[in-house]
Amino acid sequence: MTHREQLREEIESKLRRHYGCELAEAGRVELFRACALVLRDRLAARAVREQERRERTHARQVHYLSLEFLMGRSFLNNAFNLGMLEDMKEVLAAAGVSLNDLLEAEPDAGLGNGGLGRLAACYLDAMATLGLAATGYSIRYEHGLFKQLIVEGQQIELPDSWLDVGDVWLLPRMDEVREVRYGGHVIEEWKYGYMQPRLEGYTPVLAVPYDMLIGGYGTENVCTLRLWSAKSPVELDLNLFSRGEYLKALEQHAMAEVISKILYPDDKHIEGKSLRLKQQYFFVSATVQDIIAKHKELHGTLENFADCHVIQINDTHPAMVIPELMRIFMDEEYMSWDDAWAIVTRCVAYTNHTILPEALEQWPQSLFENNLPRIWAILHEINERFCRELWQKYPGDFLRISRMAILADGQVRMANLSVAAGFRVNGVSALHSEILRKRTFRDYAELWPDKFTNVTNGIAHRRWLCECNPALTELLTECIGDGFLTDPAAFLDFAKYADDASVRERLAKIKHANKERLAKFLRTTGHVVDIDAMFDVQVKRLHEYKRQLLNVLRILDLYLRIKDNPGGDFQPRVFLFGAKAFPGYYMAKQIIRLINSVAAFIDADPAVSRFIRVVFMENYRVTLAEKIMPAAELSEQISTAGKEASGTGNMKFMMNGALTVGTLDGANVEMCEAVGEDNMFIFGLRADEVGAYKERYSPSKLYASDPSIRAVLDLIEHGFGDGVSYHDIVQSLLVGANPDEYLLLADFHSYVDAQSRVDAVYRDPARWNRMSALNIAGSGRFCADRAVGEYARNIWRVL
């Protein structure tokens, strides 16, 4: 039997057994599930072998803890990595089904907000491919990030239920359920001459693990993403009803199961909600118990724990691993404080993803006291000991010690906890890591200079290039072979083809076909766009610091120029936006509304819409990004310098041949190094200029003295004929304690200039495509394989 025949048989057998139907009559979802189960079986068979290998070799294990894994769809990735894509296509085609149709049956696993969550997903792929003994841990949220609808220009949120179909990838492991305890009070007991704390009167919640298997490319290795689901241990027993305890039981039941209901849709402002704290502890406690239990099973001792495990925390959200490890080592394994601390501080490492002060996680002490009394006591002791140590080192330096303290002003500072206990702290781009050392964690970097390091982010290039842009992948393979599939350095070989006219023309053709594909999709959502216009794209979460509003300002500036000179020679462009706003973030939602008002305003004006169109694409998510990246020509990366830790969308665009207009922020700096300033459109203040500039900055003076800025702001103030006022947006730029916090008006002219340079190059296709080729060639260093390789060698010490 050929592979293909065998695959067909397996699919048929799944259909018969699970859905009682034949291939010819299967519905789309049934067929999707059957095919997915076949892929899952293959992964499971490999996983069993991998587990045996890990146990045999005692390989040092990596545990990647993240409250978010923005996985998107898995079908194509699994088929690709298993080398089964062509067979799958053929078998389906023979049954009259197109693979692309089948893929549409899969919902996105949207278990993340944005960059931080998608990065975790990209890293799983790389960890599996590099053959690391790695496991990801997170929560099996019943509802991922909300689904966004645009109604009358405004964002509406609908719940996202991905599990109906998405559960096909998940393997429940009922034999590895853990119990997590909340509330209660600590009793101190003397046992064997030691004081032994014990929790009483607590509320138990069960953590049920569901495993998603992640296959590597070109290897047999499989990694696991373990997602915890909360379940109440309380059976709702009607007998309790008669005793009047039914309501109490019902309440406990509901409290337990709400824990893994929903992903918090905020990705910046911390809110200090007790449910979020409970989620974090639920996830951390179940994970730590899991790691320790398995370690003991395998080794029978905890003495070698730090040699066998490294725990990477994705931002501070899982930072409670620190006190939770201490709790179990001391209270359940009877270790001394010093022995426990010596282990913990050798195996936890921390990645920071943002320096925005409002996102630095802090929790009110009272939340810990009430919900996690034993964890609170341990945090208190960690802080005491740490501050005492600091006092020895810096006697009398109150200010420094209070800046570095873990507890202060009734708050628990999770970043300080992570830096104090972590053996390594890294930022996510060279610039960001430098800002961490010089500003955010300056005191710590003085104390422990060797603790701080950088690992610039990377993306899963097989997903973000090979799977979503097969035509470009084919061209690359023709030119440089297929080494780049597993060797990021090989991309560089493509540079020499930048001067080959036939390759440049192929690039242009591929881009055109991808634009057509996106345009076709956009038509199904009610948007008609001109494929010959430049596709100018800004897709990312909506945040003031990311400056979608600056993009709108220059679109309106262009609008006014066209109105002034209707016969002029303007480069046609389609301005594409995609962004979700945190539901409680007023200004972000206003900006979405503004983009939609401007879109309609331009549409209604034929003199302008013959040149430019604005489209707001609804419900931006991984699956939509996979359609957008291959079709984009211009990538907007325009954050205020110093604010965007890295960016990863920027890398996806670059790898797909888009050119970048951007500030020297985050990883843009390194992209610019990789391709040279001539091959990017850089503008705006630099990170080291922003501080001094702000001292003397007056946006209202700029408004008064600068006619083009004034004209654009007046246009917004005046409104777009739809009865919506954007007065508040204009106000945020001109008045208040901190007007134009993100320096839009300061960078406005520099940005407009950069856009004219873009137009000039676009008019010369040979030059544009040459730059495009050089960008693709320079994108290799932004592969997740490279980034994870650096973690593995320099932090985890497993390669």
Ligand code: 26V
């Ligand atoms: C904060 C909070 C606060 C509490 C509620 C839930 C929540 C979720 C996430 C966050 C922090 C998000 C930080 C983040 O996404 N940073 C992004 O990380 C990317 C990967 O390193 C990086 O490329 C982006 O520049 C950075 O903004």
